[in-house]
Amino acid sequence: MATTDVNGALERDDIQGLLASGYGHLREARFLLLEIDDPTDAGTWLGRLAGELTTARAKSEGSAVNVALAPTGLAKLGLSPALGRFSDRFLDGMTVPHRSRALGDVGADAPEGWDWGGPTTAPIDLLLLLYAEDKGSLSKLEQRLLRAGGGLKLVQRLDTHWSDREHFGFRDGIAQPVIEGLRDAPPDDTIKAGEFVLGYRNEHGQLTDRPLVSRAADPEGVLPADPVSGDADLGRNGSYLVLRQLSQDVRAFWSFVDGATRDADGRSEPDARVRLAAQIVGRWPDGEPLVLAPQGPNHAPYPVNEFRYHDLDPDGLRCPLGAHIRRSHPRDMLDPDPGSDRSIALDKLHRLMRRGRTYGAPIVPEAALNGGGDEQRGLHFICLCANIARQFEFIQHTWLNNPKFNGLYDDADPLVGPAGRSLTVQAQPIRQRVTDIPSFVGLRGGGYFFLPGVQAVRYLASLPAVVAAA
Amino acid sequence: MANVRTVNPLLTGRRAPSDANAAADLPAPAAERHAPRQLTVTIVADIKRPQLTKLKHALEAMGADPANNATLPFAALPRTHFARLVVLDPAADEHGVPIEPHLVYMADVDEPQDADAALERCLEELADVAGAGLDQIFGACVGYPTPSRGSRARRLTFLRQHAVGTAAEYVNTVGRSVRQILQENQLRVAIEGFLQQRGDELRELSPGEVRSEIQYFVRGRAEPTWALSPPPSPGLGDRIKDCADLLALPVGLLALSPVLLPALPLVAFALRRDEKRDPDPRIAPTREHVLALAEIEDFGSQNQFSAVGFLKTGLLRRAIADVVTYGIDYAARHVFNHSNLAGVKTIHFARWVWIDDHRRLIFASNYDGSLESYNDDFVDKVWWGLNAVFSNGVGWPRTRWLFFDGAKAEQPFKDWLRRHQVPTQVWYSAYPHLTALNVENNARIRAGLAASDMSTKETEEWLRRM
Numbered sequence: 001m002a003t004t005d006v007n008g009a010l011e012r013d014d015i016q017g018l019l020a021s022g023y024g025h026l027r028e029a030r031f032l033l034l035e036i037d038d039p040t041d042a043g044t045w046l047g048r049l050a051g052e053l054t055t056a057r058a059k060s061e062g063s064a065v066n067v068a069l070a071p072t073g074l075a076k077l078g079l080s081p082a083l084g085r086f087s088d089r090f091l092d093g094m095t096v097p098h099r100s101r102a103l104g105d106v107g108a109d110a111p112e113g114w115d116w117g118g119p120t121t122a123p124i125d126l127l128l129l130l131y132a133e134d135k136g137s138l139s140k141l142e143q144r145l146l147r148a149g150g151g152l153k154l155v156q157r158l159d160t161h162w163s164d165r166e167h168f169g170f171r172d173g174i175a176q177p178v179i180e181g182l183r184d185a186p187p188d189d190t191i192k193a194g195e196f197v198l199g200y201r202n203e204h205g206q207l208t209d210r211p212l213v214s215r216a217a218d219p220e221g222v223l224p225a226d227p228v229s230g231d232a233d234l235g236r237n238g239s240y241l242v243l244r245q246l247s248q249d250v251r252a253f254w255s256f257v258d259g260a261t262r263d264a265d266g267r268s269e270p271d272a273r274v275r276l277a278a279q280i281v282g283r284w285p286d287g288e289p290l291v292l293a294p295q296g297p298n299h300a301p302y303p304v305n306e307f308r309y310h311d312l313d314p315d316g317l318r319c320p321l322g323a324h325i326r327r328s329h330p331r332d333m334l335d336p337d338p339g340s341d342r343s344i345a346l347d348k349l350h351r352l353m354r355r356g357r358t359y360g361a362p363i364v365p366e367a368a369l370n371g372g373g374d375e376q377r378g379l380h381f382i383c384l385c386a387n388i389a390r391q392f393e394f395i396q397h398t399w400l401n402n403p404k405f406n407g408l409y410d411d412a413d414p415l416v417g418p419a420g421r422s423l424t425v426q427a428q429p430i431r432q433r434v435t436d437i438p439s440f441v442g443l444r445g446g447g448y449f450f451l452p453g454v455q456a457v458r459y460l461a462s463l464p465a466v467v468a469a470a
Numbered sequence: 471m472a473n474v475r476t477v478n479p480l481l482t483g484r485r486a487p488s489d490a491n492a493a494a495d496l497p498a499p500a501a502e503r504h505a506p507r508q509l510t511v512t513i514v515a516d517i518k519r520p521q522l523t524k525l526k527h528a529l530e531a532m533g534a535d536p537a538n539n540a541t542l543p544f545a546a547l548p549r550t551h552f553a554r555l556v557v558l559d560p561a562a563d564e565h566g567v568p569i570e571p572h573l574v575y576m577a578d579v580d581e582p583q584d585a586d587a588a589l590e591r592c593l594e595e596l597a598d599v600a601g602a603g604l605d606q607i608f609g610a611c612v613g614y615p616t617p618s619r620g621s622r623a624r625r626l627t628f629l630r631q632h633a634v635g636t637a638a639e640y641v642n643t644v645g646r647s648v649r650q651i652l653q654e655n656q657l658r659v660a661i662e663g664f665l666q667q668r669g670d671e672l673r674e675l676s677p678g679e680v681r682s683e684i685q686y687f688v689r690g691r692a693e694p695t696w697a698l699s700p701p702p703s704p705g706l707g708d709r710i711k712d713c714a715d716l717l718a719l720p721v722g723l724l725a726l727s728p729v730l731l732p733a734l735p736l737v738a739f740a741l742r743r744d745e746k747r748d749p750d751p752r753i754a755p756t757r758e759h760v761l762a763l764a765e766i767e768d769f770g771s772q773n774q775f776s777a778v779g780f781l782k783t784g785l786l787r788r789a790i791a792d793v794v795t796y797g798i799d800y801a802a803r804h805v806f807n808h809s810n811l812a813g814v815k816t817i818h819f820a821r822w823v824w825i826d827d828h829r830r831l832i833f834a835s836n837y838d839g840s841l842e843s844y845n846d847d848f849v850d851k852v853w854w855g856l857n858a859v860f861s862n863g864v865g866w867p868r869t870r871w872l873f874f875d876g877a878k879a880e881q882p883f884k885d886w887l888r889r890h891q892v893p894t895q896v897w898y899s900a901y902p903h904l905t906a907l908n909v910e911n912n913a914r915i916r917a918g919l920a921a922s923d924m925s926t927k928e929t930e931e932w933l934r935r936m
Contacts, residue, residue, distance in 0.1 A: 096761075209881050337813075349846065390880075404907065
């Protein structure tokens with residue numbers, strides 16, 4: 001049993017590859033939500049899978065496989081709930097009433113109405129993430145991995161449709177944090193490993209709570225030893241994975257911005273329409289931020305992500321203070337010292353590694369405006385973080401869904417917020433305000449998962465046999 | 471928008487038509503001649519153990535409608551900013567000595583204008599508004615007069631006898647009354663409605679002209695005596711008291727310096743030795759406890775926090791805790807007395823109260839946002855202040871030289887808070903839809919309406935507050 005080093009280099013061989021890469025070169029992806037039928041068979045299956053998992057060591061060639069588990073999956077494999085310290089939010093799950101309230105999963109978005117992951121749908125124990133270059137290889141990969149006898153039952157297959165734009169037509173996934181030590185990145189985006197990978201120091205210089213098990217529970221020494229307690233470190237090189245299936249109503253989005261920008265005679269104004277849509281997002285459709293290109297896209301070389309807000313636009317005159325990207329990632333706008341490195345340091349405590357993929361065929365705005373857009377489409381939102389409460393839930397509750405964000409009054413996130421919200425567009429001499437914005441994004445399912453390190457996967461896989469022997 | 475009548479008094483000299491109001495009529499002028507101070511009312515009484523469960527249920531029923539419930543309708547106490555009723559379960563101190571369960575009533579109230587005995591007046595109002603409701607609440611407490619004999623005077627006597635002083639209090643903005651907060655929000659809503667209705671015309675004007683239009687609109691709608699004049703300032707008596715209070719600390723320190731200066735290194739040494747011996751345990755709250763707390767959180771823009779903990783034993787910790795709470799109270803009065811507590815702008819009111827013969831400390835606050843964001847503000851911004859006071863409490867993450875480390879240990883700190891937090895059975899806010907930032911912004915809109923000699927830049931900044 002090796003002892004871990006919380007200050008040491010990232011153990012890339014043990015870290016699942018999704019933490020290092022979104023596998024953008026692998027255009028086809030499929031997420032399988034599975035229930036464990038037979039823990040013994042599932043353990044054997046998981047043990048074999050451990051050897052096939054894509055790690056952060058090298059670029060995955062041809063295909064990639066990662067795996068994550070729900071609390072029920074860990075329990076079925078035989079992990080004693082008394083051991084270790086998982087995140088409370090992970091253990092409680094996304095669907096308990098107080099979390100639904102905090103996350104804004106109410107009304108039509110409440111878990112009771114979800115397609116999967118809700119209180120009335122089949123339990124989900126395990127999430128298998130598959131990536132390949134083409135559809136044929138992806139299907140072969142799925143067939144090979146899910147051969148009969150794995151002790152697993154497929155609950156839901158989440159297919160994806162490759163695009164670097166989300167369905168409203170905006171380039172997505174531009175602002176991404178980079179794990180320190182993984183590769184070079186601008187300082188504002190370089191984040192301590194412990195914000196995403198358990199077992200390393202986070203932005204506080206501390207270790208995020210992670211599950212440990214007694215050494216007696218790991219007699220083979222599969223897991224590394226925690227240097228402080230001497231316990232076996234189940235969390236090391238792991239992370240938490242948040243999955244939410246967000247449905248997007250493209251027609252509702254473009255119809256609303258079209259209606260809100262018509263001229264006095266009721267005629268559509270395409271330029272004004274795109275402008276309002278860009279003010280909702282904070283970027284033009286090609287991804288250029290309004291704060292750098294307030295008049296219109298300059299068609300600057302993509303991607304444009306090195307900017308702060310305070311010097312250029314402290315009052316929101318270029319990009320509205322409530323725009324989606326100003327609240328999901330406020331950069332240097334946080335109190336008490338907007339415009340300072342201290343503000344950036346606070347922002348770094350609330351970053352997410354986004355790994356989502358779109359699903360459903362894309363539709364252009366004009367087609368949606370002409371009555372199209374009834375098909376199911378949206379985003380399988382996936383993010384990774386070490387602290388669900390301080391990262392994912394904080395952003396969702398305190399920034400996106402909070403109508404009081406940035407000193408505003410009634411402005412929840414204009415893109416993803418609940419129906420009835422406003423968007424204040426700061427301007428001279430007075431602001432414009434778009435009111436009664438309907439809901440454009442729905443929630444069809446969701447869950448919190450644990451994305452273990454490879455050795456931890458091996459350990460978990462060995463548990464059913466131990467339980468059976470006892 | 472096109473069919474809205476163009477009314478521009480700058481150009482036409484006409485008065486704004488009375489049907490142009492876009493929101494509810496503005497309220498009557500503020501009655502306060504002077505800005506009132508805010509008073510913390512705290513009442514602590516022992517609960518008869520057999521009645522504990524029944525009382526909790528009764529309070530939870532009240533808590534479903536704190537403003538208008540039949541027992542104690544807080545909305546009928548119009549000078550009350552925030553109020554709560556909290557049950558402290560039976561406990562035992564470090565020697566195993568049992569502590570009876572308590573019922574704690576806490577309210578943040580504007581002082582009546584012309585009262586010498588402000589607390590007495592507040593208790594009278596409480597007794598008058600709640601009436602027999604007080605019997606239902608405090609009837610479960612030791613020493614409460616039996617209902618048949620529960621006259622007003624007896625109820626008042628009980629309240630008076632169980633009123634407890636405050637060790638320290640924080641008021642977001644000293645002197646800003648409930649009345650002012652509500653009125654200024656109505657003023658803002660009316661102005662926003664005007665802007666929404668007339669936006670297309672106003673956008674053609676200069677900032678100064680827009681401001682004139684807004685002033686003209688308000689003059690046509692409101693009682694100009696309040697909306698177009700600044701809020702009341704503190705009375706002369708209060709200002710003299712404030713000044714004396716401000717000077718008392720430095721003068722006192724100077725006078726005592728021959729004693730304090732030699733003692734300080736000794737205290738520091740003793741403290742450091744104590745800190746090094748601190749057990750620094752890491753104890754997680756139970757899932758059941760966290761669930762009970764989470765179930766009554768995050769219903770709106772504001773949240774409540776109530777916690778109680780034991781002071782470490784020994785004179786040293788007690789002396790430090792007393793000095794620090796005095797210091798917090800002083801700083802809250804003279805330094806952090808306007809919308810900003812050392813970088814934290816989301817706290818409306820907070821207080822520290824000693825109970826059980828100085829063995830336990832209650833901390834209660836009213837804040838904006840989620841507990842997670844509130845805790846993060848502590849960890850990131852005011853850890854030093856929390857350490858200074860709470861490190862004298864049992865189980866706090868270990869500090870260094872009183873101010874350092876401690877609350878900076880994010881997860882042990884968050885565990886400590888959750889473990890010491892107690893459910894707030896009844897919680898009332900007079901303005902639950904307003905954050906502290908909203909309240910401050912509203913006040914600045916009103917102030918800008920009244921101000922003379924605004925530069926173009928100042929006018930532009932003022933208009934951005936809408």
